[in-house]
Amino acid sequence: MPKFFTARENITDSQIIIDNEDANHIRKVLRLNTGDEITVCDGRGIDYTAVISEIGKNSIVCDIKDSKKCDTEPGVEITLYQGLPKAAKMDYIIQKNTELGICRVVPAKLSRCVVKLEDKSAEEKKIQRWQKIANEAAKQSGRGVIPEIAMPMTVDEIIDAVKDSDLVFVPYECETKTRLRDIVEETPDAKHISFIIGPEGGFDVTEIERFKSAGIKTVTLGKRILRTETAAEAVVSMLMYAYNEI
Numbered sequence: 610m611p612k613f614f615t616a617r618e619n620i621t622d623s624q625i626i627i628d629n630e631d632a633n634h635i636r637k638v639l640r641l642n643t644g645d646e647i648t649v650c651d652g653r654g655i656d657y658t659a660v661i662s663e664i665g666k667n668s669i670v671c672d673i674k675d676s677k678k679c680d681t682e683p684g685v686e687i688t689l690y691q692g693l694p695k696a697a698k699m700d701y702i703i704q705k706n707t708e709l710g711i712c713r714v715v716p717a718k719l720s721r722c723v724v725k726l727e728d729k730s731a732e733e734k735k736i737q738r739w740q741k742i743a744n745e746a747a748k749q750s751g752r753g754v755i756p757e758i759a760m761p762m763t764v765d766e767i768i769d770a771v772k773d774s775d776l777v778f779v780p781y782e783c784e785t786k787t788r789l790r791d792i793v794e795e796t797p798d799a800k801h802i803s804f805i806i807g808p809e810g811g812f813d814v815t816e817i818e819r820f821k822s823a824g825i826k827t828v829t830l831g832k833r834i835l836r837t838e839t840a841a842e843a844v845v846s847m848l849m850y851a852y853n854e855i
Contacts, residue, residue: 611639612648612656612748614755620673625649625659627669635661635669647671654679654753679753683854686712686801688774689841690767692808693722698838703739707746707756709845710854714743715770716761721810732761764816767805768823775799779820780844781827782811782834789828789844793851802848806841 613635619626627635627649635641641661649657649671656679659671691702693716703714716735718726726732739758747755762770771777776799778792793799805820817827835843849855 610646610648610658611635611641612650612751614650614652614744614748617651617653620649620651620657623673624662625657625671625673627671628667632665632667632669636664646674650679650753652753652755654682656753679751681751682753683710683849683852685799685848685852685854687845687848688713688715688771688801688803689845690715690717690762690771690803690805691841692717692719692806692812692837693724693726693761694808694837695723699739700742701838702841703742703756703758704746705842706845707743707752708750709842710752710849711756711845712754713757713759714739715759715767717767717805718761718763719808719816720813722808723810724808726761736760764819768819768825771803771825774801774803776802777804777825779805779807779812779817779825779827780830780835780840781807781817782829783817784827784829787826787828789830789847790851792826792828793848799852804841804844806837806844809837 613627613631615625615627643661643664645661647659649659655676657676658674660674661669662672663670689706689711691714726735736758743756743758776792776796830843
């Protein structure tokens with residue numbers, strides 16, 4: 610059954626309104642008709658089985674048949690702080706980690722990032738584009754919550770933001786002793802997890818020192834060095850398995 614997201618304010622006790630691009634997709638691409646059933650999610654974990662009752666030019670009206678809590682959301686909330694990569698790599702990172710169940714992606718302004726967002730306007734345009742990618746990936750993978758794509762943060766802002774996390778770490782190619790498995794075993798009941806991935810050029814040693822000074826551990830992901838677009842995907846998969854979500 611096709612699944613769509615709509616804003617919570619578009620949902621009443623008996624009806625749901627779907628607008629914008631999804632309405633056009635239902636009408637022009639899927640060619641659904643009145644009487645057809647679809648699944649609509651409020652983006653906060655509630656799925657509605659709805660029957661199309663009216664097809665307008667810019668909106669679709671549906672009658673609610675029933676509702677239930679979406680059972681595809683993981684019990685652990687994972688936030689990725691991703692060093693800004695080149696070209697379309699960020700698109701891939703957001704898409705695949707959304708499919709895996711990530712909660713939030715924060716672009717990280719690190720010293721070796723090749724990509725530099727010059728001003729607030731450029732940042733906002735990028736975030737809007739990346740949020741759209743997350744929305745589409747959440748829809749495709751049957752998520753009940755759309756991951757947030759936050760505004761970019763500096764190292765100091767990241768250190769402050771992760772203070773309330775149950776588990777925080779940095780995968781680092783120069784770490785040889787502490788494994789991801791080791792710190793996961795130390796925090797078996799973690800519910801809020803944050804981790805930081807470097808850009809193509811890796812971390813500057815001063816950034817690692819600042820993270821360590823803030824109590825953030827570095828971990829090894831094994832003997833092979835992963836690309837920046839591979840690392841987060843691998844980490845989220847490992848975490849979902851370790852916390853019984855896969």
